[in-house]
Amino acid sequence: MHNILIIxxxxxxxxxxxxxxxxKFTKYxxxxxxxxxxxxxxxxxxxxxxxxxxxxxxNELEVIKFPIWEPYKLLPGKSDSEKKAGQAFDNKNRTLxxxxxxxxxxxxxxxxxxxxxxxxxxxxxxxxxxxxxxDLIISTGPPHSMHLIGEKLSKxxxxxxxxxxxxxxxxxxxxxHLKVSAPVLKIHRMYEKKVFKNAKAVITVSPGMxxxxxxxxxxxxxxxxxxxxxxxxxxxxNELSPEKFLISYVGTIDDLRDxxxxxxxxxxxxxxxxxRIEETEVRIHGIISESFFGDxxxxxxxxxxxxxxxxxxxxxxxDLVGRSAALLLLLSKFSNSKGFLTxxxxxxxxxxxxxxxxxxxxxxxxxxxxxxxCGWVADPDDINKIKGNIESAYNRYIENQNKGYKxxxxxxxxxxxxxxxxxxxxEEEV
Numbered sequence: 001m002h003n004i005l006i007i008x009x010x011x012x013x014x015x016x017x018x019x020x021x022x023x024k025f026t027k028y029x030x031x032x033x034x035x036x037x038x039x040x041x042x043x044x045x046x047x048x049x050x051x052x053x054x055x056x057x058x059n060e061l062e063v064i065k066f067p068i069w070e071p072y073k074l075l076p077g078k079s080d081s082e083k084k085a086g087q088a089f090d091n092k093n094r095t096l097x098x099x100x101x102x103x104x105x106x107x108x109x110x111x112x113x114x115x116x117x118x119x120x121x122x123x124x125x126x127x128x129x130x131x132x133x134x135d136l137i138i139s140t141g142p143p144h145s146m147h148l149i150g151e152k153l154s155k156x157x158x159x160x161x162x163x164x165x166x167x168x169x170x171x172x173x174x175x176x177h178l179k180v181s182a183p184v185l186k187i188h189r190m191y192e193k194k195v196f197k198n199a200k201a202v203i204t205v206s207p208g209m210x211x212x213x214x215x216x217x218x219x220x221x222x223x224x225x226x227x228x229x230x231x232x233x234x235x236x237x238n239e240l241s242p243e244k245f246l247i248s249y250v251g252t253i254d255d256l257r258d259x260x261x262x263x264x265x266x267x268x269x270x271x272x273x274x275x276r277i278e279e280t281e282v283r284i285h286g287i288i289s290e291s292f293f294g295d296x297x298x299x300x301x302x303x304x305x306x307x308x309x310x311x312x313x314x315x316x317x318x319d320l321v322g323r324s325a326a327l328l329l330l331l332s333k334f335s336n337s338k339g340f341l342t343x344x345x346x347x348x349x350x351x352x353x354x355x356x357x358x359x360x361x362x363x364x365x366x367x368x369x370x371x372x373x374c375g376w377v378a379d380p381d382d383i384n385k386i387k388g389n390i391e392s393a394y395n396r397y398i399e400n401q402n403k404g405y406k407x408x409x410x411x412x413x414x415x416x417x418x419x420x421x422x423x424x425x426x427e428e429e430v
Contacts, residue, residue, distance in 0.1 A: 002430055003035045003132070005125070007139040007146045007153075009114055011040040012057060015050030015311065016287075017226075017251075017343040021166060021205075022140055024229050024415040025422055027056050032423035036061065037134070039125065041068035041117065047287060052315040056229075066124055068117045071109060106178025110187050111169070114145040122152045129157050135430045138203075140164040142172075147195045154198065160429055163199040165213060173256065173334045193217050200429050203422075206364045208339025222425050226343040227413040228350040234318055237351055237407045242325040245280045245397050247356065247390075249328040250317050251344055253288040257330040258380065262358045263296040263306065265386035270301050276394070277305060282328075283320065285309040321351045325397035329369075331359040332380055338363040349374050352407045354396050356389050 006026065010019040026036045042065035057063070094102065109115060137159050139150030147163045154161035170188045180188070196202065196218040203222045204210050210221045253259055263282075270277050282305055296302055312320065321327065327348045331340055337360045345365055348355050355375030359365050366377040376392055378385035411417070 001033055001035050002135045002426055003037065004029075004136045004138055004426060005037050005039060005129075005134050005159075007039045007121075007137065007149050009041060009044060009141075009143050009146055010046065011038060011044075011063070012053040013049040013051050014044065014046040015048035015053070015313065016046070018142070018166060019050075019053065020314075020343055021226055022164075023053060023056050024227075025419050026061055027058065027229075028416050028419035029423060030058075030060075031416075032420055034423050034426055037132075038063045039121070040065055041114075042066055043068060045070050045072045048311045050313045052313045064128070066117075066121060068114065070116065071105075071113050102177070103179045106175065106180040107184050110184055111148075111191055112143040112145050114143040115148070118145055118148045118152070121149045122156065125149070125153055126156055129153075129159070134159055136426060137161040138164060140166060141169070142167050144169050144191070144195075147199075148191065151195055151198050160200045161198070162201045162203060162425070162429060163195050164203040165209065166205055168209065168212060168336060169195075170216065171212060171336050173336070177255075189216075201425065203425065204339075206339040206341040208336070208364045209341075210339070212336050212339055224418055224421050224425070225341055225413060226346055227415050227418045228346040228411070229415040230350070230410075232314065232318070232347070233350050233407050234322075235407075237318065237322045242323055242397065244325075245276065245394055246324045247280075247282045247326045247328050247393070248320050248324040249282070249284045249286075249330065250312060250320065251286045251330075251342070253284065253286065253292050253330075255292065256332055256334070258292060258332045259284065259330060260292070260294055260296060261380040261383060262328060262330065262356070262386060263293070263299075263302060265383045266305070266390060267296075267299060267301050268383065269387045269390045270305065277301070280305055282306045283309055283324075285312045285317075285320065287311065317347070318351075321348075321353060324353055325400075326354050326356050326375070326393040327351070329355055329357040329359060329365065331357075331363070331365065333360045341365055341368070345369075346413045349413065350408050350411065354393055356386075356393055358386055 006022055008022050012019060029036050137150050137154055139146040141147050150161045169192045201220045201222055202213060202218045203224050204213055205225050207223055210223050214221055288308060329345060331337055341364050349372060355369055357366060357369050357377035358380050359377055361377055361379050369375050369377050376389035378389055
């Protein structure tokens with residue numbers, strides 16, 4: 001049995017996709033001869049809570065919670081979670097004060113606001129490790145400050161260390177919205193190269209992201225994607241069927257996930273088929289800034305069709321999925337969009353509901369959807385093709401009204417199979 005220490009900022013009751021990757025790994029690692037210990041903040045700042053994720057924490061799992069100080073606490077008014085949730089990079093409605101805060105976040109706090117946790121965590125864990133038989137350290141980011149903890153701790157103790165990249169670092173597209181200056185970007189790259197140099201291996205979530213990290217200097221890069229937990233997929237999904245042509249989206253709406261191309265295609269489709277307006281509904285739930293919709297929400301054709309809803313817990317998501325005729329995946333095209341494989345894509349696939357992907361047609365997500373025959377994809381700038389895909393989804397809805405949908409539980413993307421792959425990497429690097 002190998003003992004490993006996992007350094008992760010996100011942990012239940014934190015909600016969102018970032019927490020689920022390592023929550024699920026820790027759930028299944030003991031089945032493959034690995035005993036995980038989790039190190040996480042005692043008082044973190046996160047946008048949403050999801051109490052439903054707590055059930056996945058095994059009673060035997062050791063979780064070390066250590067206090068953290070974050071600069072969000074200095075911002076006037078609102079709760080910490082509201083401050084964090086407001087970081088949707090809504091560039092259109094910022095006040096001068098907000099612009100100053102964004103600039104300070106991008107240029108004075110490097111690599112991220114959790115950097116103040118690095119030094120005290122290394123000090124604490126260095127002492128803690130003296131009495132423990134830990135074979136391997138794994139840090140997961142973002143926030144990429146977690147990698148700085150892993151790097152310093154490995155250097156101090158001699159314990160091998162793996163860095164898990166769920167998102168890019170120096171090429172994170174949002175850095176431009178943080179007004180990061182050229183000298184500060186060099187600091188990001190310096191930290192990133194230090195991590196690449198000293199990590200025994202680097203894990204990431206897609207082939208495209210592995211290529212990007214390799215180009216930046218990472219070696220011994222392993223791809224272990226996100227996935228779905230078969231125990232999360234309720235059997236009732238086999239029994240549920242949509243009562244109307246419901247298209248659902250769950251997640252973040254920002255410039256990385258721009259809804260306007262889809263909504264423009266939907267508008268044109270409904271104008272061509274006005275008799276379908278009453279039976280069509282689009283539900284969008286999650287971390288949402290309505291400024292990214294432009295005037296679409298007040299459009300005469302769309303205003304009664306498109307509904308904006310609150311953040312949903314992981315359990316609530318499946319209730320919505322079960323009532324849906326199709327599931328919407330959004331991803332704008334940008335320099336490294338090819339490698340983005342969001343966690344929700346795999347749960348979409350597992351649900352058996354068809355996917356309408358408004359994404360880079362040459363990206364890893366599009367390839368997965370096509371290869372698995374899970375739906376249809378179109379580039380965000382191809383409105384006619386998106387419109388055609390909506391028509392295909394509608395036809396599938398009509399065909400399936402009396403048949404229902406079949407969930408997919410056996411897959412190389414099941415969390416259990418992915419954890420087996422992780423256990424093999426751990427065995428190689430210990």
